[in-house]
Amino acid sequence: MVVFVSGYGQLLTEVTRLLPAGTGIPPVGNDPGEQARWLEHHPVPPGRHGAMLTDQPALWQPAQQAGWRVYWCSPDQPPMGTEPLPGKALAMTLGAFIRLFWDVDIADTRVVADVMTGHARRSGSILFVTSCTGGVGKSVTSRRLAERASRQVPTLLVDGNMLQSSQRSFFDPARTRTLRTIYEWRGGNPTRGANQGKTLHVPYDVCFAPPPGMTVTWDEYVEYVRAARRAWGFIIIDLDRVSAVDFTRPGTAAHDFLLPLSHEGAHILFIVKAGVQTQGDAVGLLSALPQTGIDPQQVGVKDTIPEGMRQADWKRIDWTRWATWLGVEFQSHEAGMRIAAGESGWNDPGLDRTREKVLDWALPGMGFDPDRVKEKAKGWKL
Ligand SMILES: Nc1ncnc2c1ncn2[C@@H]1O[C@H](COP(=O)(O)OP(=O)(O)O)[C@@H](O)[C@H]1O
Ligand SMILES: [Mg+2]
Known part of the structure; x- marks a missing residue:
């Protein structure tokens, strides 16, 4: 599974900080529009999985049609062409979340939903x-x-x-x-x-x-x-x-x-x-x-x-x-x-x-x- 990260809200900032250098970086530039176009022109091969975690609005729909799961990683409503993170992922620890997407072992017991909404400390x-x-x-x-x-x-x-x-x-x-x-x-x-x-x-x-x-x-x-x-x-x-x-x-x-x-x-x-x-x-x-x-x-x-x-x-x-x-x-x-x-x-x-x-x-x-x-x-x- 290939999973990219594009964005710098609370959750994706933490994910980027915790991931090993070089992991999750989209192959093109910093501009979400450009990244969406790259995904569109590089469809996910049949039988494989690919995902983009983003909190940046862009034309994500063509990427979705090319087989990419585009997960919306901010507390706002998911815009067109993206889907919300499943409830199961939101309830996970950040460590488990990173293991799920990248198979990397990180010790972080904060809950994804709390980090996303900026309330990582609010939950007892x-x-x-x-x-x-x-x-x-x-x-x-x-x-x-x-x-x-x-x-x-x-x-x-x-x-x-x-x-x-x-x-x-x-x-x-x-x-x-x-x-x-x-x-x-x-x-x-x-x-x-x-x-x-x-x-x-x-x-x-x-x-x-x-x-x-x-x-x-x-x-x-x-x-x-x-x-x-x-x-x-x-x-x-x-x-x-x-x-x-x-x-x-x-x-x-x-x-x-x-x-x-x-x-x-x-x-x-x-x-x-x-x-x-x-x-x-x-x-x-x-x-x-x-x-x-x-x-x-x-x-x-x-x-x-x-x-x-x-x-x-x-x-x-x-x-x-x-x-x-x-x-x-x-x-x-x-x-x-x-x-x-x-x-x-x-x-x-x-x-x-x-x-x-x-x-x-x-x-x-x-x-x-x-x-x-x-x-x-x-x-x-x-
Ligand atoms: N620090 C201690 N020194 C001496 N006796 C203790 C100490 N801590 C617990 N006990 C005694 O050990 C027994 C078991 O304690 P408890 O907390 O009920 O164990 P558990 O909940 O594991 O069954 C109790 O009789 C308790 O008074
Ligand atoms: Mg007891």
């Missing part, structure tokens, strides 16, 4: 927190990330674990309060499904999982998060564990919830607890991810070291083949006590640095700085 960022084994600290990590993130950006924590409702158990252990859940949300304003942080004594808002016995579909979760991205700058989703086969299995959270949103730029944090079995499971899962179309740039790994583990007993795995490695967190008896007591917001030198690193990765340029946080590695050398 999404971070899934998951693992392949239970009890690794997903729910605690989700809250701690939300707590720190909310100092820089309005943050929503979504409990995406319908079976356990861990966030409800933390904030309302006796289940005596009337709290909003995703079950109450019926489309429209996403704040209907969210509880304001101040009612829960935390600095971030929370959307709880449905009440016991009730469920919503993963499609509803997807729609909810899409709506929430317009209202919050950052959305953290506390997900249940996932397995490699889930990604090919409709009906699972991995296939129906995580996958569609990761194609729209969501980041995924995998927590791996040190220990041979759980690390092995994680290797199996992470090495299967590229087949699902998830960009390794969107995947991060954090190692959790159980209390009392010595460095000599830790088998360090090189995650960088499949993901960004974000560091190590040290569990402790003290942290465990605080969590059990329903506390939030404590300083923990074994946890805070890696939290800062995760946030700087998921929300680059937003003021997170791991180097500002001193790490207490308890005799470990990392």
